[in-house]
Amino acid sequence: MIDRNATRDADPAHEVALDAVEAGIGAAQPRAVLERVITVEGGTLRIAEEAYDLAAYDEIVVLGGGNAAGQVATYLSELLDGRLDGGVVVTDDPEPADPIEAVVGTHPVPSEANVDGTRRVLDRARASDENTLAVVAVTGGGSALLAAPVEGVSLADLQSLTDGLLRSGAPIDRINAVRKHVSAIKGGQLARGLAPATTVGLVFSDVSSGDVSVVASGPLSPDPTTYADALGVLEEYEVDAPEPVVRHVERGAAGGFDDTPNEDDSxxxxxxxxxxxxxxxxxxxxxxxxxxxxxxxxxLSSSVRGEAREAALTHVAIAEESGRTGNPVSPPAAILSGGETTVTIRGDGEGGPNQEFALSAAIELPEGTVLCAVDTDGIDGPTDAAGALVDSTTVDDLQLARARLNDNDVYDYLDERDALVFTGQTGTNVNDLRVLLVTE
Incomplete structure (x- = not known):
């Protein structure tokens, strides 16, 4: 999975860090996950503690979207072979899943393919009735891949909004509060389209809070946010949103549109x-x-968030304490964390949150420590790298390293030092994963 040839010659600690990251990504692969939680026995589909008599439904369909949706669809097409009546998923990592259609979209910025695929998902959902069983893949990356802009908001508007939100440094729950209110599928609206079908959501969560209403902007979940909340995000983070977006959200906040469905919705x-x-x-x-x-x-936590470069310094401080006093764990120690850090983009360079995390840490890392930080979907920011592997020797030009961080331009600096980690698209997305080893 990890391209070891693209990473610097590794000592044993480097190899352990890469092995750990690779194992983490592998454990979150849809097939590995679904084999643990879904079975079909004697015409009964069992998902966790729930059972569904497949004979009780006139049709069984698979819908959804996200980075992992392609592999979920493939697994379900095999598991329910001969019983499926089709479906549509939108993903950037498709696999054969006949009779389910896998529409190839783009991530993290939506394209016309995303919009077309999402319309097909919505059309299939609205054609369902009380005799339909819909199994829906809701996975990380779905906020971009399931793109259905409301009337009056164009794809170009949505692309510009997405770019502005991602550059703002806002946490994902705030970003998705806005996305939900300019969409026809997010914020529980796919559930509304499917009703009264029996709908089962399979969620691969990429949000640090574990809140399913945030994953893929919650297409199957009641929405606790409002138009007023969305407007507040645009104002608080000074997002330069297109005028049609601002106009729509302002009108909604003034009561001109019904809000997204809440927990009382049938x-x-x-x-x-x-x-x-x-x-x-x-x-x-x-x-x-x-x-x-x-x-x-x-x-440490599966919910680390905030600015990537600042969160990195906290991890460095813990590594220093471990090496100096044996607290909170004595070396040789592995300090692990997940979650989703953000980057407030002020420069004009290339990189991603995990790359900035890694370079910020590398500037301060004590001798005898190794850090690997990746995004589990294999794409860190808008780059082809999953993240980076660094140690105390990575930074050989302190002034240049800090200048690159300040300009949000860390990709080339890390690449020139063979520190980037490449996995390609992994077919899953459960957010960021960091392994920090303290050897002495």
Whole structure:
């Protein structure tokens, strides 16, 4: 999975860090996850603790979107072979899934293909009735891939809004509060389209809060946010949103549109959602690899957030304390974390949150420490790198490193030092994963 030839010659600690990250990503692969939670026995589909008699439905369809939706569709097409009546998923990592149609979209900025595919998802949902069983993949990346701008908002407007939100440094729940209110599918509106079908959501969570209403902007979930909340995000983070977006959100906040469905909406009466994988799925597997390699593992949190470069310094401080006093864990130690850090873009360079996290840490890392930080979908920011692998020797020009950070231009600096980690698209997304090893 990880291209070891593209990463610097690694000592044993480097290899352990890469092995741990690779294991974490592997544990969150849809097939590995779904084999643990879904079975079909004697015509009964079992998902976690719930059972569905397949013979009770006139049709069974698979819908959804996100980075992992392609592999979810493939697995379900095999598991329900001969019983499926089709479906549509929108993903950037498609696989054969006949009779389910996999529409190839773009991420993190939506394209016309995303809009076309999402319209097909909505059309299929609205054609469902009380005799339909809909299994819906809701995965990280779905906010971009499931793109259905409301009337009066164009794709170009949505693209500009997405870019502005991603550059703003706003946390994902605030970003998605805006996305929900310029969309015809997000914020529970897919559930409304499917009702009264029996709907089962398979959620691969890429949000640090674990809130399913935030994953893929919650197409199957009641929306606790409002137009007023969306307007507040645009104002608080000074997002340069297109005028049609601002006009729509302002009109909604003034009561000109019904808000997205909340928990009292009858659309959710026949919907159940199951979080089948999240950041801790990856963290748990990475922790086991570190322990087997002789490192005492400590999971800090699966909910680390905030500015990437600042969160990195907190991790460095913990590594320093470990090496100096043996607290909170004695070396050889593995300090692991997940979540989703953000970058407020002020420069004009190339990079991503995990690359900025890694370079910021590398400036301060004490001798005998190694850090690997990646996005589990294999795409860190708008780049082809998943993240980076660094140690105390990575930064050989302190002034240049800091200048690149300040200009949000870390990709080339890390690439020139063979520090970038490449996985390609991984087919899953359970947010960021970081492994920090303290060897002495």
């Amino acid at each position: 659309a959710f009466a026949t919907v159940s959602t199951h979080v089948v994988a999240d950041n801790f799925t990856a963290l748990g597997a990475a922790r086991e690899v570190c322990a087997d390699a002789g490192f005492e593992p400590l999971v």
